[in-house]
Each structure stands twice: as structure tokens, then as C-alpha cells.
Amino acid sequence: MRNDAALRMNGARALWTAARGTAMQARPLLAVALALYLGLFFRLGDFPLFDVDEGAFSEATREMLERGDFVTTWLNGELRFDKPILTYWLQALSVSWFGLDEFALRLPSALASAGWVVAVLVFTRRLAGEAAGYAAAFIAATTLGVTVIGRGAIADALLNLFLALAMFDIYRYLVEARVRYRRRAWVWMALGVLTKGPVALLVPAAASLAAYTLQGQLARWWKALRDPAGWLILLVVAGPWYLLEYLEQGQAFIDGFFLRHNVERFVAPLQGHGGGLLYYVPVAVLLLLPYTGLFLRALRELPRLRATPLDTFLWCWFLFVFLFFSIAGTKLPHYLLYGITPLFILMALHRHLLTSRWLAFGPPLLLMGLVVALPHAARIFGPRARNPYYREMLSQADVVGAEWQIAAAALMLCVLGLALMPRSPLWPRLAGCALLCAFAFGGLALPAIAALQQGPVKEAALLARAARLPVRTWQFNVPSFSFYRQAVTPRADVLRKGEVVLTRSDELARLGEIAVLYRKGGVVLARIES
Template structure:
């Protein structure tokens, strides 16, 4: 099937080699999913502000018994709809409140996303391309990061993929079940992250049906009353209940601020140039950047087949829409990554140069190996006291960490430079091996180090405060994970008073009323008691 689409097909193995190949790919895919998504999933602190916010909102949901509205440190939270919180709450009920339970729904969603890519690609291309597409998805840097995060994006990407796969089926074989199932996936996406789950399939399908001169079919599918009933029946009840509970505050917070304003202006300082998503795309696709550059010229074949049309329209709309948006975050581009995984898999044998295929794998491997030395050089020159203390911690880089980082870098260098006859399929087999090494470098070394650097001191401060029973207020610091680990709301204060125990940062210490007694200090994170 792929040969008909102009792809280079390797000579199939025979006999014992065929049996070996049949067993190898399931093992490789299982290893890729385990390394990328589940290895040490709960062994590192909640990463960044987002994981802490989702985790604390889930904890407060369980404490309050309020499964309609979400709260963060005692204040209404309007950032996202409800589905990811329900899934995290169910996981916490089963496994207890910890990092593993909070991240498990995302990891499972990412695994289902990869499985959906495999199933769809096998149906519309062939088995080997399906395996390659699933492997690329499982080991790409962007999926490894969001699949390990206690956030909503892996779940949204699952529903976007399922919806647009059914859109393709509707494009080539119009049937009510395809479009109605697409409406169902869209509804779940709307419950996960809001209107973007409707916008991406609607716009991508409009472009694809239009280019295929099937606008009448698109309009018929869009006007399907059964489809809209499915969407309203699945997503509508929560939106109605939330509006009944919060009223206009819900419209102002969720609809206007976190959707309309997010597009119109940069929120929370997340601005970027018109070219922001060019380097973001190259980084998110690591270690497949060379393969991506080989696949991108396929945009010129936009009309080649209905599959090409839909996949490229899907990616191009996401890239163009978020380029125009005021708020820019790298992971937004993952909403259009699924078609790239498939197109890269179709072009996996087009790269003939080993260096062109494998040099991007050196980027994450070298970056991980160099990280301790970069921090050691950067920390003394940081002007901000908090950054200087945070970056100055190198205790997480022990001998075992260094040995693993160097070994991974050496493996990738050998794959790039080791001479030998070109394998069947060109450098693709070497790229597979390099991708596994990079996946471990990111998920097994880089993310744990970054999380410990940023959030390790916060976690230990919270555990100390919880053990001591201190009623803590935060001041000039935003670390919602502190409340998760302390298992109590940590309200912010604008005026620390004598007798308060304050969570703050070292660069804010001079602004506190004196005298203060330092109860805990590590990595620029402080717990202080304001003396009377």
C-alpha cells in the first residue's frame, strides 16, 4: 500500500529473519512505551507549576467532595474542564495521593494515543508503517514529557487523534457511525480542555474536505443532529452544572480569560515571536528532527491522496492557529503532532544519510551529559538570589547519574560514527536504537534532575511543615505542589504578620518584616517564622 504512495519499501525478510522481525517490533514498542511513559513515573517530585496546580485541585476535590467545581488553594480554578480531575481523583482513590497516582491517567492516555496511531496507520497504510509511527510517537521528546505530566494534554491529544481518524474515515467512506463517533471523541475533548477540542477537528476537516472538493459532505456531517446530541449529552451536563454553581464567574474565568484572552494576548508571560513554533517543532520531534525535515516537503503533495490531505491540513492548521495566538507554549504544537508521526513513518526509508538521520539524537544525549557542568558554570553568575541558589545545587548528579549520561552519549555517538554496510532500510534501524537511548536520557535522567532541582526543596519544605503542623502562608512564590505534599491549603498573603510561618523565596527575603527566624532553607526555597 505504501509503495503505491511513492514510498521506498525495503526487501522483506524471509524464514528465520521474518520470525525474528515479527517478535522484535512488539518488544521494541513495549520497551519504548515503558521507558518513555512509565519508568520511574512516580519517583520524582511534581514538575513545574502546572503539575502542582492539577494535583492540588484534585486533592481539594477529594477533600471537599465537590466533583463539579475545581479549587486551588481555596480559590476557584477555571483553567480547565473537569475530566482530567475526575481521572486523577479516581487514580488517587485507588493508589493514594502521590506522584504516581496523579501522573498515571496521563501516562495511560499517552499509551492509548500511541495505540490509536498504530491501529489507524495499520488500517490505512500498512503494518510496518504503523509500528514505525507508534514507535516514533512513543520516543519523541514532546510525547515523553507530556505523557509523564499530571496535566490534561496527553488526554486531549488522545481525543483529537481519535476524532480526526474518524474524520478521515468519513472523508473516504461517509457513514453516520464515523461522524457520530467523531462527535463523541470531540465531546470528551471538550470535557478535557474546552473549545480547542472542537476547533481543531472542525477546522482541519473543513480544509481537508474543501481541498478534496467534498464540501457538501462536510456540511452534511457538521449538521448531523445525532452528532450534536451526542456532544451535548456527553459534555453539556458538566458545563450546565458548573455555570449553575459559578454563574458569570465561570464565563469570565473559563470562557473569556482562559480561551478568548489566551488567544488574543499572552497570558502569564507566555509570549513569543511569530517564529516561536519553528524551533519548538524541531525540539518536540527530537530525535527525529532529520526525519521531520525529510517529511516536510511532502506538504507539496497535499492533494496526492485523501490521507495526505487530511494529515497535512491537520498539522498546518494547528501550526498556523497557535502561531497567530497571543499565548505561546511549546506543547500546544503537539495537537498537530499526530499527523507528523504518521508522515515521518511513511518517509522512514527516504533518509539515506546516516549523519542526517542521527545527528539530532546527539542533541538530547549531549545536553543531558553537559547539564551538571552548565549549571556549575551558570550558578555563580546568576544575579537573582533565588536562581543562584537553585542552580547551585548539584547533589542530584551522583556518580551513577554521570555514568549513565556518558554511556548514553557514547552509544549515540557510536551509532552515528560506527562504519558498516548500510542496513536494509537505510539508517532507520540505527535511529530506532538512538531513539531508545534518547528516551531514557530525557525521561530517566533529564526530567528527574530538573524536577529535583526545581521542586525537590519545595517537597521537603512541605513535608517538614506537615510533620510540624505549621499553618503556612505563601508570599511571593507560586508552588502549588507545596499544598499537595503538605496536604493542606496554603493561602497566599500580601502582608506577612508577626507569628506567621511563611513560605517564600530567597530573593523575597529582604521584603519580609524583621526579625525572622529561618526554619528551612534549600535551593532558594525558605520557610521562615516572622518573630513577634
């Protein structure tokens, strides 16, 4: 009997030990899964679409489904040549499955970003071990730039997925010279061209040229570039849509897409999006929150960029994107994301070199401080704004309640507690802070900002839809209004008595006598009386 009891006890201990070991092994994977949920999917469809980009993509997708035209995109009844077709197709597919709402329109971006994170995990784990792989994936999932772009109903998350997959295979070809890596990279670039155009070829080609040259493999790079099979892949995957669009729209497509939205975007600021040569320095600081301190520590390793082929490749990738878009005429923060993937890996590889507590925890405390300060800043600066539109937008009192402020303060205290925790490794605490920051930004800040800026636009659209009002826009570019109204809303070039217009409160003085149908947060729906 005693022997039986001892055997049962030993068996129970063995099972407990095995279960505990399995749980320990699963912890990094569970951490990445939690990071993905908080960074990309938490409250994904709980706030209105942002204008201009989200509204434009979403309304163009709605019009695509309404027209039944899956080649040419239209926005408010006018041709839209801003981006190629793949994102619209994926949004249309998602809407067909889940319904025409914010969640369905943002889901392709969230899934693409999740694939982007998984690609980082697989690539880094193979080259630098499991711990570095999971760390790189965790950083990618909880970095502010990815959290923002991964929740946007736009093309950039999908493009970054294809850029990462292409660059990873280009690196594999650098070190192993297998044809399958070269051909697969062409597939990813072709899909990128179908997502956002020539930039999907430019970034991989130019960044890899620098890396291959520094590694003495220029001949191998040139061989890959001249690969007939690669160009055939590009033509087969991306060519049909470009050909069909040209056959339908002719020179207008060439002028609108290639010349205006690619060539002009580089040589001059488009739509007022300009900036100096140092534009992307503060952008990098913000996009990499809450890991900015870790990035600054990793940046000290830049002089050793030729230490290994991987170091060379990653630094050339980031530096090309940073320098190229610094000299480009049009500057937008998300352009730097095309070169942010290598930073996730570099920060993961150098995470244990971070020894300064304030360098580690200053950025997450800054990010949490911004979240906590959001309603107070609106309350202080809103009434002081000279422009009526911004004054009314920031002065809305019903956007952030007591529960929101309590939650933000509690998260701030948790981050502060992790920062002040004595005699504990920095990296696990920084990772914990990143999860809290992802929860705060995605669950609190983004919905609050959307409610301030876009909530009134959505309310006005739903009112106009319910009343079946024919509306035109006056000096107000908010395509999400058309999406929520589920009808094309043309621009008003001339005001006519009796028509209803959507405008901003700072444009009211130019309208003459009006009857206000809706006014909130600087958004005005009015009927022209004279």
C-alpha cells in the same frame, strides 16, 4: 530407527523455524512496547511534581477529594476555572486506587498517551501497512514532546488522545462516508470538550474543513457539521457538567473559563506567555527530538500535499495547528502537540527517504549532549546567576552524582556508536538512538531537573506538615507545596509578625527581620519576626 530419528529431527527443525518466525513477527510489537515503557512509564513516579501545572492539577484533585465536590475544582481554597473536569475525575480515580502520590497522579496521562500511540498504530497500519504502522507508533512513543506531556499530571495527554481519535474517524468519513465514523468523531470531540474545552472542537473542525475543501468534499463536511445526532452526543456527554458548573457558579464560570481561559488566551498573552510569529519554529525542532532530521526530510514532501487524501489530511491538520497558535496571543510549547500526531505518520511514511547520516543522527546526539551537559551547565552557570533564587537552585551539589554522570556518558557513547556504524540502514539505528534518548531523558534528565527545581519545595512542605505549621505563600506560586503539605496554603497579601511564609530567596529583602526555618535551592520557609 533411522527413520524415527530423522522424523524427530525434522520436527525439531519445523518447531525451531516456526518459533523463529513468530519471534521475527513479534519484534515490531515488542519494540513498540519497549518504547512505551521507556518513553512513558519508566520512573514515572520517582520525581516531584513540577510547578505550576502539575502542582495545580494535583492539589486541585486533592482538594476535590477532601471537599467531596466533584463538580467544581478549587485550588488553595479559591475557585479554579482553568480546565474542565475530566482529568480531575481520572486523577481522583487513580489516587483512590493507588494512593495520593506522583505515580497515581501521572498515571492517567501515561495511559492516555499509550492509548494515543496505539491509535496511531491502528490507523497507520490499516492505511499504509504493518511496517509503517509500527514505525509511526514507535516514533510517537519516543518523541520528546510526548515523553514530557505523557509524564505530566495535566490534561494535555488526554486531550491529544481524543483529538487523534476524532481526526482519525473524520478521515475515515472523508474516504468512506460511513455515518458511524461521523458519529464516533462527535463522541471523541465531546470527551475532548470535557477535558480541555472548545479547542477540542476547533482543531478537528477547522483542520478537516481545509482538508475536505482541498479534496472537493465540502458538502460532506457541512453535512457532518449539521448532524443533529452529533450535537446531541456533544450535549449528552459534555453538557451535564457544563450545566451543573454554571448552575453552581453562575457568571463567574462564564467569565473565568470561557472569557479568560479561552477568549483572552487567544487575543492576548495570558500570564506572560507570549511570543512572536516564529515562536513555534524552534519549538517544533525541540518537541520532535530525536526525529527532527526525519521531520525536515518529510517537510520536503509538503508541496505534494494533494498527492493523496491522506497526505492532504495530515498536512492540513499540522499546518492549521501551527498557523493558528502562531497568531494566538498566548503561546505555550505544548499547544503545538495538538498538531503533532500527523507528523508521526508522515515521518513513518517517509522514513526510508532519510539518507543523510548527520540529518538522522545530529538531533539524537544533540539531545544526548544536552543531557550529559546538564550537571556541568548547572555547575558553571549557577554561581554566575545574578538572581539569588536561580543561583541557589542551580548550585545544589547533591542532585547529580557520579553514577548519574557515568550512565549519561555511557548512553551518549552508545548513540555515537550507532551513528558511526558503517553500512547499516539508517532507520533501525535511528530507532535505537530514540530508545536510548528516551531512557536518558525520562530516567536521568527529568528526575534531575525535578530535583533541582522541585525537590526543595517538596522538602519544605514535608517539614511544614510534620511540624503542623500554618503557612502562607509570599510571591511564590508553587501549588505542589500545598499538595505535599496536604493542606491549603493561602497567599499572603500582607505580612504579619509571627506568621510562617514560604517564599523565594530573591524576596527575602522585602520580608524584614525573619527566622529561617528552611532554606535550600532558593526555597525559603521563614517566620516573620518584625
